[in-house]
Amino acid sequence: METLTQEPHSGASAQxxxxxxxxxxxxxxxxxxxxxxxxxxxxxxxxxxxLNLFNVLRQVSIYGLLAxxxxxxxxxxxxxxxxxxxxAFAGLAAAAVSKGGLSNRFTxxxxxxxxxxxxxxxxxxxxxxxVAGGLLQGLAITRLKVPPFVVTLxxxxxxxxxxxxFAAGGPISGFEPNFVWIGQGKIFDQVPVPVVIFLAFxxxxxxxxxxxxxxxxxxxxxxNPEAARLSGLNVRSVITxxxxxxxxxAGLGAFVLSARLASAEAVAGTGYELTVIASVVIGGTxxxxxxxxxxxxxxxxxxxxVLLNGLVLMNVSTxxxxxxxxxxxxxxxxxxxFAKSRQRIG
Amino acid sequence: MEPLLxxxxxxxxxxxxxxxxxxGLEMLPGExxxxxxxxxxxKSTLIKILxxxxxxxxxxxxxxxxxxxxVSPHDAQRRGIATIYQEFTLAPNMTIAENVFIxxxxxxxxxxxxxKMASETRAITKRLGLELQPMAIVRGLxxxxxxxxxxxxxxxxxxxxxVMDEPTSALSSAEVEKLFRIARELKAHGLSIIFxxxxxxxxxxxxxxxxxxxDGRLVxxxxxxxxTIDGIIRLMVGREVKALFAHREREIAGDVVLRxxxxxxxxxxxxxxxxxxxxxxxEVRRGExxxxxxxxxxxxxxxxxxVFGADAFDSGRVIINGREVHIRSPQDAIRNGIxxxxxxxxxxxxxxxxxxxxxxxxxxxxxxxxxxxxIDETAERAMVEEYQQKLNIRxxxxxxxxxxxxxxxxxxxxxxxxxxLRPKVLIVDEPTRxxxxxxxxxxxxLLFEMAETGxxxxxxxxxxxxxxxxxxxxxxxxxxxxxxxxxxxxATEEILMSMMTLKTKQL
Numbered sequence: 001m002e003t004l005t006q007e008p009h010s011g012a013s014a015q016x017x018x019x020x021x022x023x024x025x026x027x028x029x030x031x032x033x034x035x036x037x038x039x040x041x042x043x044x045x046x047x048x049x050x051l052n053l054f055n056v057l058r059q060v061s062i063y064g065l066l067a068x069x070x071x072x073x074x075x076x077x078x079x080x081x082x083x084x085x086x087x088a089f090a091g092l093a094a095a096a097v098s099k100g101g102l103s104n105r106f107t108x109x110x111x112x113x114x115x116x117x118x119x120x121x122x123x124x125x126x127x128x129x130x131v132a133g134g135l136l137q138g139l140a141i142t143r144l145k146v147p148p149f150v151v152t153l154x155x156x157x158x159x160x161x162x163x164x165x166f167a168a169g170g171p172i173s174g175f176e177p178n179f180v181w182i183g184q185g186k187i188f189d190q191v192p193v194p195v196v197i198f199l200a201f202x203x204x205x206x207x208x209x210x211x212x213x214x215x216x217x218x219x220x221x222x223x224n225p226e227a228a229r230l231s232g233l234n235v236r237s238v239i240t241x242x243x244x245x246x247x248x249x250a251g252l253g254a255f256v257l258s259a260r261l262a263s264a265e266a267v268a269g270t271g272y273e274l275t276v277i278a279s280v281v282i283g284g285t286x287x288x289x290x291x292x293x294x295x296x297x298x299x300x301x302x303x304x305x306v307l308l309n310g311l312v313l314m315n316v317s318t319x320x321x322x323x324x325x326x327x328x329x330x331x332x333x334x335x336x337x338f339a340k341s342r343q344r345i346g
Numbered sequence: 347m348e349p350l351l352x353x354x355x356x357x358x359x360x361x362x363x364x365x366x367x368x369x370g371l372e373m374l375p376g377e378x379x380x381x382x383x384x385x386x387x388x389k390s391t392l393i394k395i396l397x398x399x400x401x402x403x404x405x406x407x408x409x410x411x412x413x414x415x416x417v418s419p420h421d422a423q424r425r426g427i428a429t430i431y432q433e434f435t436l437a438p439n440m441t442i443a444e445n446v447f448i449x450x451x452x453x454x455x456x457x458x459x460x461x462k463m464a465s466e467t468r469a470i471t472k473r474l475g476l477e478l479q480p481m482a483i484v485r486g487l488x489x490x491x492x493x494x495x496x497x498x499x500x501x502x503x504x505x506x507x508x509v510m511d512e513p514t515s516a517l518s519s520a521e522v523e524k525l526f527r528i529a530r531e532l533k534a535h536g537l538s539i540i541f542x543x544x545x546x547x548x549x550x551x552x553x554x555x556x557x558x559x560x561d562g563r564l565v566x567x568x569x570x571x572x573x574t575i576d577g578i579i580r581l582m583v584g585r586e587v588k589a590l591f592a593h594r595e596r597e598i599a600g601d602v603v604l605r606x607x608x609x610x611x612x613x614x615x616x617x618x619x620x621x622x623x624x625x626x627x628x629e630v631r632r633g634e635x636x637x638x639x640x641x642x643x644x645x646x647x648x649x650x651x652x653v654f655g656a657d658a659f660d661s662g663r664v665i666i667n668g669r670e671v672h673i674r675s676p677q678d679a680i681r682n683g684i685x686x687x688x689x690x691x692x693x694x695x696x697x698x699x700x701x702x703x704x705x706x707x708x709x710x711x712x713x714x715x716x717x718x719x720x721i722d723e724t725a726e727r728a729m730v731e732e733y734q735q736k737l738n739i740r741x742x743x744x745x746x747x748x749x750x751x752x753x754x755x756x757x758x759x760x761x762x763x764x765x766x767l768r769p770k771v772l773i774v775d776e777p778t779r780x781x782x783x784x785x786x787x788x789x790x791x792l793l794f795e796m797a798e799t800g801x802x803x804x805x806x807x808x809x810x811x812x813x814x815x816x817x818x819x820x821x822x823x824x825x826x827x828x829x830x831x832x833x834x835x836x837a838t839e840e841i842l843m844s845m846m847t848l849k850t851k852q853l
Contacts, residue, residue, distance in 0.1 A: 223697040231709045232680040
């Protein structure tokens with residue numbers, strides 16, 4: 001009874017009053033990013049050079065692509081732990097297609113490129129594997145009604161196994177130059193290609209979530225699945241679709257990763273899920289679903305990249321880096337929970 | 347004889363509503379007492395206060411001759427008051443014995459004396475005349491057996507008073523007989539029992555005395571032997587007719603838009619064999635408001651959800667404008683022009699983290715699409731503005747979060763969501779629950795206006811004055827069945843109450 005009766009807010013005055021907490025909650029990731037960058041700039045002048053900044057962006061672009069996909073999943077209150085394994089499997093698929101088959105796996109040098117397939121077929125193979133993997137998991141979640149955590153934990157193991165099986169003989173390396181350019185090249189001699197791909201897809205995802213009917217449905221299903229169903233939305237297909245989108249980005253990320261390393265191996269992508277989920281959550285997307293933006297995810301991704309880069313420049317050991325990242329993840333979720341409880345009371 | 351329990355001048359206020367206003371209850375040792383009242387009369391609040399789950403704002407409780415303050419449910423149990431709620435509080439994956447002794451396991455230090463626990467449980471169940479294995483897992487028991495475990499737990503705590511909230515609502519008639527036999531047995535041993543119930547025949551059969559609450563006040567109490575069912579009903583509803591809820595006379599000569607025939611559904615989440623809907627049938631005409639009255643749990647919401655495709659049903663036909671339609675999901679229902687405003691706004695209708703504008707247009711994206719996939723926000727804003735004016739939705743801005751609107755304005759947004767779809771049939775389930783009196787009148791007027799535009803409205807409400815004010819025709823439901831149909835002008839609260847509470851079809 002008491003939850004239903006709510007005193008009407010006098011809307012006009014609520015609008016005028018500056019809500020400092022709301023402002024902070026909304027822009028916390030960006031503010032934090034600026035503070036951290038300022039801090040590093042003071043202690044380490046090398047940090048603010050364009051070269052270093054593009055370097056940071058290049059490092060985060062693959063995490064960033066995955067985080068864009070993960071934002072869709074977490075917006076529906078889901079989670080995908082399988083992406084690291086899926087990246088490995090899809091990367092191997094891209095590599096094998098690029099090389100024109102597994103028999104050419106160890107061939108290196110220009111003479112051998114005759115057998116290879118063009119880069120876009122490699123990309124298609126990686127994305128195809130990713131989408132198929134995502135669809136499989138999405139169907140398991142919506143049709144078998146197994147929680148996403150469990151399904152994708154299974155996927156994490158199964159896709160890793162598939163990758164190991166596929167790459168029984170070890171890594172595949174030595175790709176044709178056009179493929180490698182996608183990972184290592186620069187546009188205008190300045191901007192790394194993976195950064196362009198990351199930002200382009202981030203903008204596409206932002207437009208999808210913000211301006212399309214589908215985007216509305218993602219927020220609605222994440223915010224209140226029962227109300228979404230009673231409003232005539234097809235909740236199951238929306239949930240399935242976000243895992244397909246996640247799979248698409250895992251495939252795309254895998255393709256770019258193989259190109260950047262000029263190699264694909266079955267142990268690639270290990271532990272990616274953690275960094276990616278952290279980026280999304282730090283960017284303000286709620287693990288409870290229904291709240292979050294791509295903009296936040298991009299900031300969150302860059303924030304983690306900047307932190308790692310700055311800590312490296314300051315000669316902090318990688319072990320301590322891991323501890324710091326871990327603490328930040330917990331604090332970000334604590335902040336999210338706190339903001340949510342405040343919203344309930346307010 | 348000294349009374350066992352005397353609650354007097356109990357007051358309790360929740361934000362926006364005075365739940366109890368000088369309520370009281372008095373009973374003797376070894377008595378079976380009926381606590382009666384309409385939905386929302388304050389029965390639940392009173393027993394929550396008695397069981398220590400809530401604290402009264404003022405008033406006194408005397409138990410066993412002492413004035414007591416129950417600070418928590420544990421405190422109440424310690425004093426000998428056990429409460430058995432409709433939703434049992436058993437741990438389903440534990441044994442009967444563990445549930446009976448939960449939190450009070452016999453044993454030495456850290457270790458549980460299983461043998462003692464089992465033998466004491468067996469002793470109690472035997473006293474109840476039951477054949478239950480103490481080591482059986484609770485999950486596998488029937489509803490009636492689980493209720494017995496709750497009673498066994500109450501006995502093991504040496505309770506002197508057992509409060510049972512709607513104990514018979516989920517039981518078959520044979521199980522009810524068994525429960526009553528046990529209740530008489532306990533009474534013979536000097537225990538007292540409070541039954542909170544809607545079933546007046548059962549009250550006449552088992553109870554010694556009664557207390558009736560209305561609008562949070564004590565309006566009558568006495569011996570069952572001195573009163574009739576009609577007398578109880580008069581006490582339950584006997585308020586002056588509120589002129590505030592005015593009926594609006596309209597001519598209804600439309601064709602039948604919605605016809606439901608033979609709707610059946612067996613089984614709910616708790617019990618696979620429960621009869622949820624049994625041969626439910628009715629029809630609604632264009633421009634008509636059909637009121638659906640019934641007590642909580644009568645199957646009204648289940649009927650609405652079945653027609654709307656939100657829950658599956660076993661058999662039955664839904665006919666729209668003379669053509670049978672097959673509805674398996676809310677999408678099917680919407681495609682056929684049926685809308686549903688669900689009973690629980692926050693859980694089932696609103697997206698609290700989203701803006702008013704986005705909430706309002708959620709069901710009608712198709713009308714505001716541009717370039718196939720994009721939402722045309724200009725058209726959307728125009729839609730919001732149109733309904734803001736039509737329904738007089740008070741808000742600072744369409745971009746405001748819906749959570750920050752009052753309940754009445756939230757409900758108007760939910761109504762607007764469906765009006766934007768131009769439905770043929772709109773089912774509204776408790777359309778004015780939890781909103782203040784002024785907004786209630788506004789919602790009533792909106793329902794009249796909707797009917798005037800030709801929509802066939804099905805209005806479910808637990809408030810009889812509301813049903814009488816808005817309906818052109820009323821059906822009553824009880825235990826998943828339609829128990830009667832009556833024209834508004836022939837109906838009174840007393841007539842409706844007897845149609846809702848008695849098994850036999852009246853009139």
